[in-house]
Amino acid sequence: MPTEPTYVIVGASLCGAKAAETLRSEGFGGTVILLGSETERPYERPPLSKGYLLGKEDKSVIYVHEEAWYAEYDVDLRLGVTATSVDPASRTVVTVDGERVVYDQLLLATGASPRRLNIPGAGREGVLYLRTVGDSERLAAAFRGGGRVVTVGAGWIGLEVTAAAREAGCEVTVVEPEPTALYRALGPELGEMFADLHREHGVQFRFGESVSELRGPGVAGPVGEVVTSSGAAVPADIVVVGIGAVPNTGLAVGAGLEVANGVVADAALRTSNPIIYAAGDLANSDHPLLGRRVRVEHWANALNSGPAAARSMLGQDVTYDPVPYFFSDQYDLGMEAAGLPEPGTYDQVLYRGDRPGREFIAFWLAGGAVVAGMNVNVWDVSDDIQALIRSGKKVDPARLTDPGIPLTEV
Numbered sequence: 001m002p003t004e005p006t007y008v009i010v011g012a013s014l015c016g017a018k019a020a021e022t023l024r025s026e027g028f029g030g031t032v033i034l035l036g037s038e039t040e041r042p043y044e045r046p047p048l049s050k051g052y053l054l055g056k057e058d059k060s061v062i063y064v065h066e067e068a069w070y071a072e073y074d075v076d077l078r079l080g081v082t083a084t085s086v087d088p089a090s091r092t093v094v095t096v097d098g099e100r101v102v103y104d105q106l107l108l109a110t111g112a113s114p115r116r117l118n119i120p121g122a123g124r125e126g127v128l129y130l131r132t133v134g135d136s137e138r139l140a141a142a143f144r145g146g147g148r149v150v151t152v153g154a155g156w157i158g159l160e161v162t163a164a165a166r167e168a169g170c171e172v173t174v175v176e177p178e179p180t181a182l183y184r185a186l187g188p189e190l191g192e193m194f195a196d197l198h199r200e201h202g203v204q205f206r207f208g209e210s211v212s213e214l215r216g217p218g219v220a221g222p223v224g225e226v227v228t229s230s231g232a233a234v235p236a237d238i239v240v241v242g243i244g245a246v247p248n249t250g251l252a253v254g255a256g257l258e259v260a261n262g263v264v265a266d267a268a269l270r271t272s273n274p275i276i277y278a279a280g281d282l283a284n285s286d287h288p289l290l291g292r293r294v295r296v297e298h299w300a301n302a303l304n305s306g307p308a309a310a311r312s313m314l315g316q317d318v319t320y321d322p323v324p325y326f327f328s329d330q331y332d333l334g335m336e337a338a339g340l341p342e343p344g345t346y347d348q349v350l351y352r353g354d355r356p357g358r359e360f361i362a363f364w365l366a367g368g369a370v371v372a373g374m375n376v377n378v379w380d381v382s383d384d385i386q387a388l389i390r391s392g393k394k395v396d397p398a399r400l401t402d403p404g405i406p407l408t409e410v
């Protein structure tokens, strides 16, 4: 009698856990092994820079499943277990304890890690990063003492952490080499709107400067000041580094998979090895709608690409090409963004609604068609924006910017 196959998932976070859930909900009766380096059961990261960091949400909100779910669905969740190598020839994952786990199919969902600061003094006490729930708890404890915070990087994580630090009563200076906040993510005008929001809450910015050294007592004592490329020395008790994330490609490289800004995958999330899949922050996959490969570091992508990869593993015909979706909350501003308005992918930005009052929708257009949109303090429109993007049709700018016309009719 043939034995049931074993599907192994490396990376027990949102993407991996949702993949395991889909294998079961689609009727897979074989063995599902979910390996994760962290000791917490799979959890979602957005609250770590928002409600949980602010102390407004309980830890229970972060988890993907109830603790009992894994046993109930016969998912062999192995926490605190790092996979150290994958041998495609013997279809084996080797763990840090030397255990060998044989797979019939493998999903890599190892995510990404914070990019580290590589300057003198970067190892000093008080220099903090944010990726894990432990990082979030360390930051919350540090902010509780008040004090002076320097945030390195005015991207999404840097700005959300800055908002949390301000709400906790810390003084915050943000150092960012670009001309304004979120410059590459949103462009100059909208980036400046976020910078203004933070200025109104008392945040200082040093745009056009990078950090060059972290100084303090002795060679390894606590951080005391941040030296920037302009020569300024900004006093700091805490330095939070938010300079982007790097995909965790080590296993894939070792396994000889094609790797280029993440693990290269087709639109079915299959890597260059046909029984190994990649999803979530790790995967740089073909995106037929956008006509290029994309690697998306967003919650919704982890939520949806894990299940898509699972269906692929089960032999279903999968094309994974959703409109990328992202959200952020800072102070009383909430936003959702659809599409990827990266520099060079659009030629026009149009607005509908009240920009000074920060209740509006921004649209990025290329050749007269909407390629991305962001709703700021305006709700229940993201699906319509995504449909506009997916349609690829040229729109009438007057109708697009008229709040009286439903987005479904522009």
Ligand SMILES: Cc1cc2nc3c(=O)[nH]c(=O)nc-3n(C[C@H](O)[C@H](O)[C@H](O)COP(=O)(O)OP(=O)(O)OC[C@H]3O[C@@H](n4cnc5c(N)ncnc54)[C@H](O)[C@@H]3O)c2cc1C
Pocket: 010, 011, 012, 013, 014, 015, 016, 035, 036, 037, 038, 044, 045, 046, 047, 048, 049, 081, 082, 083, 084, 109, 110, 111, 112, 113, 130, 131, 132, 157, 248, 251, 279, 280, 281, 282, 296, 297, 298, 299, 300, 302, 325, 326, 327, 328, 329
């Ligand atoms: C603080 C924070 C706030 C965020 N807020 C938002 C937001 O507001 N909106 C939004 O859209 N997105 C947000 N994101 C991004 C979103 O959380 C990520 O896109 C998502 O976590 C990616 O999920 P993933 O499962 O692919 O990878 P990850 O969450 O990175 O998980 C990968 C897991 O794999 C484990 N792992 C890695 N290597 C191994 C190995 N060799 N063996 C075993 N396990 C391994 C890691 O320890 C980790 O647990 C935020 C991210 C952070 C860090």
